[in-house]
Amino acid sequence: MGVTVGWFERFASKLGMELLRILQRRVASGRDDIMNIHEYQAKAMFRESGIKVQDGVHCTSVGEALSAYDSLGSAVVAVKSQIHAGGRGKGTLFDPSSGEEVMKGGVKIAFSREDVEEYAKNISGNLLVTKQTGPEGKIVSNMYVESGCSIEHEYYLAILVDRDTKSVLFMASTEGGMDIEEVAEKTPDAIHKIWAHPMDGLRKGDAESLAASLGLSGGSSDEMVEMLGSLYELFMEKDCSMIEINPLVKTEDGSMVALDAKVSFDDNADFRHPWRDGLRDLSEEEEVEIRAHELGLSYVKLDGNIGCLVNGAGLAMASMDVIKLYGGEPANFLDIGGGATKESITAAFEIILEDSSVEGILVNIFGGIIRCDMVARSVIEASEEIGLDVPLVVRFSGTNHVEGKAVLDNSGMSVHTTSTLSEGARKIVELIGGGN
């Protein structure tokens, strides 16, 4: 019995991990590895690939929403806020200037022209706060007005790259419309999975068995199998990193329709998809993270007061950890990357100092391709250019660390140099008067 339980727990936790990967793709912001697009853009793509969606019109104003309603000729329509974060339906809209609550729900079903007008007014230009946006929310500048349909059942479907099997995974559940994290937690056995073969693609038999495990039969099953095939082709052709449809619905006449569409792309494949630039919504991305990305820097803002400037992602994380270990709080993650230059290092200091809570900076460089003396000269230049008025600790190791230290020591600049990460972290914590 013990063995069985252990196996099940492991299995369940593996499922949990996959779902979390989905979640992480959803919440990942900025231009690091993944580009998100809006539902209306994803649905246009679906339509082109022969994947069934309802008729719908992209709108940016109340007037446009009303003409969309008139042109759709559907008695019931959905008025949907278009932001990259999920949880729109259960979100809340606020007036961005007064902060007052305007409406519950970022996705509304309208039964009349008046409803459409009211909902569009409440959505357009207001702040939508959902579970995934965080309390700061997102201003909604795009809407989608879509014909309604009669739903018999809602399903969940996601397609993503599975790290464990190194292949494309299809995950489906009969519990559509719900939080998938909740499904994973409460009824993990309601989640069904198939994998595409890396060379042969999605096998028809696998698609059929996925449809069957969702309880689909006859024409609905055939439509599901066809949709899975088209989605796989779309996924491969456009270099997606994730497609999520929640809900995918069976209508009362047995048709399978993608009622929602969330598509994100693998940035590494941008070079073969120049059309992607036209789909980017820069207002959805963190300005400072875009700027950092363009300079080859990887930056994430945190809540502490000690800025970090490090080469390498693992070392950058470790630097944050050690600051915390010695009683400080890191203000950011910042990896300057292997190709850092004087310009990008100066820009990195600027980005760190834009955060007004920064009271001190730890520079941690393990020189490999990057030489410590080059970094030292860049630090001096940056300090002259932008005026470094907070305590600075520099830890150099690796390529030209002796030269780097000498450059700093002879510069007349107020800077503490150390040779280990521990010393560096302890020193910066002590200098800003924190720690234990």
Added chain:
Amino acid sequence: MAIWINDDSKILIQGITGRQGTFHGIRMARYNTNVVGGVTPGKGGQTADLEGREVPVFNSMSEAISETGAGVSVIYVPARFASGAIVDAAESFQAAGGGLIVCITEGIPTLDMVRAVAIVDSCPDVRLIGPNCPGIISPGDDGGCKVGIMPAFIHEKGRIGIVSKSGTLTYEAVAQTMSVDEGQTTCVGIGGDPVNGTGFIDCLSAFESDPETVAVVMIGEIGGSAEEEAAEWVESNMTKPVVGFVAGSTAPPGKRMGHAGAIISGGKGTAAEKFSAFEAAGIYVARDPSEIGEVLVRALVDAGLRES
């Protein structure tokens, strides 16, 4: 002995005429690594100058392998061509009896890697390390075998194996072993991409079988479950002591920390979980990378491999 590469390994550089290939090829040669040639399609018949040492350039891997007898290849080609280079190497090595491919290139499209890894997996005698990694190095008596971009001078031949997802944090681990007068048999950077070749367990298993390696330092990071699986493997299979560190204890949930896979969500994939998996498996844990040296000494003393 070291694992997978040693002083006798013959190395090919794919992308040898490119800027990265030349830059790192020179540094490999300076370390006395036996670079026997390179591949750049369309430039076969030329030679590449590695600081005065001329090596031949071939159009394809199959030609390069049959002419030089190389068993290792390192890839520095740009991301858009890298998966093609992996496939060329895998098929050519398999036809020639096997080989090791080390892909340094970062930014390869994930779906390209899905196909490339499937092909590598269909070649039973071929191993892929990376992509997006610093490579692998086995320090020798005079220089050694360096297949990658790591600073060679920080290493010294010894008895510790190192495996890590990170680049510079691997160097940190190397420096830590050196700080307690221990050198390395082999250091492997497996990279932080979601779809890659060799994983932690492959490396641990090779170190376990390597007679010269007496202990292993393993460096993980947040996200995924590779560290937990490795810990489980260690518990049931490893007789040699393992020292572990996990980067990202302070990483906030839902934020990607540089590497594609380094992200926590809903409290899963955290450093705390990985550290406790390490502890449960009897792995010696360092909470601060600057303490890896000390912890390693403790592990070696406990195993009767060092006095103090």
